[in-house]
Amino acid sequence: MICEIVCVGTEILLGDIVNTNAVYLSRKLAEMGISVLRQDVVGDNNERLTEMLRQALDRSDIVITTGGLGPTADDITRDKCCEVMDSKLVLDEKIKEQIEGYFISKGLKMSESNIRQAYVPEDGIVFENDNGTAPGFAIEKNSKCIIALPGPPREMKPMFEDKARKVLEKYSDAVFVSHNIKMMGIGESVMAEKAADLLENENPTAAPYAKDGECFLRVTASGKDKADAEEKAKPVVEEAVKRFREYVYAVDEENIETVLVKLLKKYKLKIALAESCTGGFAAKRITDISGASEVFDCGIVSYSNEIKNRILGVRKENLEKYGAVSEPVAKEMAEGVKRLSGADYGIGITGIAGPLSDSTNKPVGLSYIAVCDGETTECVEIKTSRHDRDYNRYVNGSRAFDLVRRKIIKRFEEQEEK
Amino acid sequence: MICEIVCVGTEILLGDIVNTNAVYLSRKLAEMGISVLRQDVVGDNNERLTEMLRQALDRSDIVITTGGLGPTADDITRDKCCEVMDSKLVLDEKIKEQIEGYFISKGLKMSESNIRQAYVPEDGIVFENDNGTAPGFAIEKNSKCIIALPGPPREMKPMFEDKARKVLEKYSDAVFVSHNIKMMGIGESVMAEKAADLLENENPTAAPYAKDGECFLRVTASGKDKADAEEKAKPVVEEAVKRFREYVYAVDEENIETVLVKLLKKYKLKIALAESCTGGFAAKRITDISGASEVFDCGIVSYSNEIKNRILGVRKENLEKYGAVSEPVAKEMAEGVKRLSGADYGIGITGIAGPLSDSTNKPVGLSYIAVCDGETTECVEIKTSRHDRDYNRYVNGSRAFDLVRRKIIKRFEEQEEK
Numbered sequence: 001m002i003c004e005i006v007c008v009g010t011e012i013l014l015g016d017i018v019n020t021n022a023v024y025l026s027r028k029l030a031e032m033g034i035s036v037l038r039q040d041v042v043g044d045n046n047e048r049l050t051e052m053l054r055q056a057l058d059r060s061d062i063v064i065t066t067g068g069l070g071p072t073a074d075d076i077t078r079d080k081c082c083e084v085m086d087s088k089l090v091l092d093e094k095i096k097e098q099i100e101g102y103f104i105s106k107g108l109k110m111s112e113s114n115i116r117q118a119y120v121p122e123d124g125i126v127f128e129n130d131n132g133t134a135p136g137f138a139i140e141k142n143s144k145c146i147i148a149l150p151g152p153p154r155e156m157k158p159m160f161e162d163k164a165r166k167v168l169e170k171y172s173d174a175v176f177v178s179h180n181i182k183m184m185g186i187g188e189s190v191m192a193e194k195a196a197d198l199l200e201n202e203n204p205t206a207a208p209y210a211k212d213g214e215c216f217l218r219v220t221a222s223g224k225d226k227a228d229a230e231e232k233a234k235p236v237v238e239e240a241v242k243r244f245r246e247y248v249y250a251v252d253e254e255n256i257e258t259v260l261v262k263l264l265k266k267y268k269l270k271i272a273l274a275e276s277c278t279g280g281f282a283a284k285r286i287t288d289i290s291g292a293s294e295v296f297d298c299g300i301v302s303y304s305n306e307i308k309n310r311i312l313g314v315r316k317e318n319l320e321k322y323g324a325v326s327e328p329v330a331k332e333m334a335e336g337v338k339r340l341s342g343a344d345y346g347i348g349i350t351g352i353a354g355p356l357s358d359s360t361n362k363p364v365g366l367s368y369i370a371v372c373d374g375e376t377t378e379c380v381e382i383k384t385s386r387h388d389r390d391y392n393r394y395v396n397g398s399r400a401f402d403l404v405r406r407k408i409i410k411r412f413e414e415q416e417e418k
Numbered sequence: 419m420i421c422e423i424v425c426v427g428t429e430i431l432l433g434d435i436v437n438t439n440a441v442y443l444s445r446k447l448a449e450m451g452i453s454v455l456r457q458d459v460v461g462d463n464n465e466r467l468t469e470m471l472r473q474a475l476d477r478s479d480i481v482i483t484t485g486g487l488g489p490t491a492d493d494i495t496r497d498k499c500c501e502v503m504d505s506k507l508v509l510d511e512k513i514k515e516q517i518e519g520y521f522i523s524k525g526l527k528m529s530e531s532n533i534r535q536a537y538v539p540e541d542g543i544v545f546e547n548d549n550g551t552a553p554g555f556a557i558e559k560n561s562k563c564i565i566a567l568p569g570p571p572r573e574m575k576p577m578f579e580d581k582a583r584k585v586l587e588k589y590s591d592a593v594f595v596s597h598n599i600k601m602m603g604i605g606e607s608v609m610a611e612k613a614a615d616l617l618e619n620e621n622p623t624a625a626p627y628a629k630d631g632e633c634f635l636r637v638t639a640s641g642k643d644k645a646d647a648e649e650k651a652k653p654v655v656e657e658a659v660k661r662f663r664e665y666v667y668a669v670d671e672e673n674i675e676t677v678l679v680k681l682l683k684k685y686k687l688k689i690a691l692a693e694s695c696t697g698g699f700a701a702k703r704i705t706d707i708s709g710a711s712e713v714f715d716c717g718i719v720s721y722s723n724e725i726k727n728r729i730l731g732v733r734k735e736n737l738e739k740y741g742a743v744s745e746p747v748a749k750e751m752a753e754g755v756k757r758l759s760g761a762d763y764g765i766g767i768t769g770i771a772g773p774l775s776d777s778t779n780k781p782v783g784l785s786y787i788a789v790c791d792g793e794t795t796e797c798v799e800i801k802t803s804r805h806d807r808d809y810n811r812y813v814n815g816s817r818a819f820d821l822v823r824r825k826i827i828k829r830f831e832e833q834e835e836k
Binding site for chain 2: 013015016207275282287304356
């Protein structure tokens with residue numbers, strides 16, 4: 001079954017809001033095995049919306065709209081969906097009462113225009129709106145289906161989950177499963193070459209992606225049910241993990257910080273962070289994860305040499321001789337924060353994030369990342385050659401987390417294997 | 419002139435990434451007075467991309483594509499744009515050398531597939547990519563224009579600004595200017611009521627928006643040229659700033675942290691941060707700004723009580739008696755980090771970001787934010803009543819920055835006025 005998503009709203013075309021409804025619906029439909037071949041955005045304009053809906057219905061079996069169900073004159077989706085499906089709008093007394101009730105419950109006065117929202121397609125399935133006033137609906141006719149959902153995500157998402165999903169389930173012909181093999185330390189094109197044979201597969205398919213200093217291989221299989229699809233995906237996922245073992249940090253995990261926090265929890269370990277160029281970004285990423293307090297107590301953002309020396313105990317000689325962005329300083333930062341915090345691993349991050357260099361004129365994108373485990377302190381040099389501050393700061397954190405991950409694997413899991 | 423944005427990428431249709439390119443381009447084009455009537459997303463599929471490009475060129479004067487310019491086999495935008503515009507792809511030796519140089523500079527080996535990116539339309543304008551390898555281009559033929567930009571936002575945005583914009587300017591018929599009056603401490607609906615008369619204007623228009631614990635009024639004027647549009651916008655902007663003076667923290671500034679850093683630089687002041695629930699997020703936001711080192715030396719992420727006590731000097735009695743999320747602890751954090759760093763303002767942030775509460779069962783969304791200026795320590799309580807961790811962490815930082823901003827204004831600027 002082929003589906004097309006049509007988001008209605010001039011505010012999207014003006015760039016006032018990000019179209020998060022499209023990404024949400026696309027993900028849900030992909031999981032259901034309904035292929036989304038197009039996403040479209042059109043403004044609150046009668047001719048253009050009608051044209052787009054007709055074209056979408058020609059191309060696709062299912063058309064899902066979001067937005068334009070409100071009470072104002074420019075909310076035209078309700079009317080146009082009915083027009084293209086030859087359905088009549090009729091007043092739904094029950095919905096009318098609910099809308100009135102909604103306004104009373106909020107102590108608001110209902111404007112007459114809100115009654116427009118109580119009109120529903122006579123031959124459609126009505127989706128009551130538990131989080132707002134505008135109901136949604138589905139119209140199914142001559143082997144085509146159109147589903148209209150409200151624009152505000154907090155109304156659209158629950159309506160999709162609790163109501164539209166039931167209607168859509170019968171259109172799902174195959175089930176798809178995707179797995180992402182996530183890697184650090186290898187480029188997309190090199191990875192794609194090494195995986196060339198896998199990329200040619202029909203089912204499962206494999207596709208390479210690059211993102212923020214990492215890259216991943218997505219393996220997608222279709223099957224008659226989830227188990228069947230998983231079975232088809234399994235061998236390719238296993239082969240990819242084996243082939244890229246030294247680079248793979250996770251399969252499907254959201255990101256490296258999630259992987260690291262889980263690993264730290266598993267072995268009841270703690271990390272501490274001493275950050276210079278990342279300026280708290282690494283700590284922020286760890287504490288983005290609910291429950292991070294089990295594995296993280298202490299982060300020091302030492303943005304000046306004086307704080308590096310006074311709080312972390314980085315030696316003045318080293319700061320003067322090698323500069324703040326150097327291996328000796330990164331190492332002393334890692335050792336200092338470990339000492340200060342009593343954590344199992346101390347991490348030191350210092351670099352030139354850009355866009356400009358510091359007084360030493362070291363190249364932008366140069367960073368040193370050190371990890372101290374109490375016995376040894378390891379340090380890696382990174383050269384991104386990018387002047388993108390956000391990118392450099394992000395990649396530094398990711399590489400630091402991956403370094404600790406590798407140390408833990410080495411110390412615990414590879415031992416276990418022996 | 420009518421423009422259509424075509425974003426290419428199966429990953430968008432699968433819901434793996436949010437289509438932020440569309441919102442960015444739409445906003446820029448709106449400012450340039452170029453009407454975007456449709457945004458489309460299509461996958462990396464030859465037939466469907468060709469069909470969509472042909473339809474888009476029929477409907478619109480200008481078609482802008484993003485994505486699909488990379489080195490891998492599924493990057494087909496380059497070829498398809500040329501196909502629909504009847505242009506030939508030719509090898510650009512200069513681009514080829516740049517791509518080779520890019521890989522050498524990164525100490526990476528270039529794979530053969532990367533050479534594909536050095537092919538450009540023979541009759542097109544080539545946009546060199548200063549932030550990646552894939553060049554973009556524009557082809558103008560029989561009063562139609564197609565512009566191809568890379569998918570990664572950090573490559574696409576500068577290429578649009580520095581290169582594509584020049585090509586597009588000649589298609590712009592009216593000039594629009596927008597100004598955002600940004601406020602904290604007032605709700606959108608209350609603001610909208612107080613601004614009701616301004617919202618009725620035709621030119622400039624004024625519209626209220628709410629976002630992440632703040633709200634803003636956008637004033638948009640159109641004119642025959644920029645100066646004319648600015649002149650039309652000016653009185654309404656001035657009236658709004660006057661009317662909402664106590665809440666306005668900026669006009670057009672990107673965010674509160676940018677405003678604060680500028681203000682600190684102006685008066686040669688420094689802040690220091692002691693963070694609990696925000697876990698480095700506040701420090702990250704300050705150090706997002708290039709040159710933050712002038713105003714920020716030291717941030718302490720004290721995620722455990724022990725670190726709050728040992729590094730910041732928060733008294734054990736207070737932690738036990740009032741709990742970590744309390745006014746006394748927020749104040750001692752602010753005082754402690756000011757002492758430790760020698761900054762002019764110490765900020766303490768402690769709260770329950772959620773999604774779950776802590777052992778004390780205080781409500782999620784409850785936070786205490788303290789600012790110490792050496793003489794007094796002020797503390798505000800925040801109750802967002804939201805269980806959204808990211809939202810709560812963001813709002814805490816914003817409120818902290820706004821508190822310091824108000825203190826500086828009071829201490830320096832209001833004095834000056836007297």
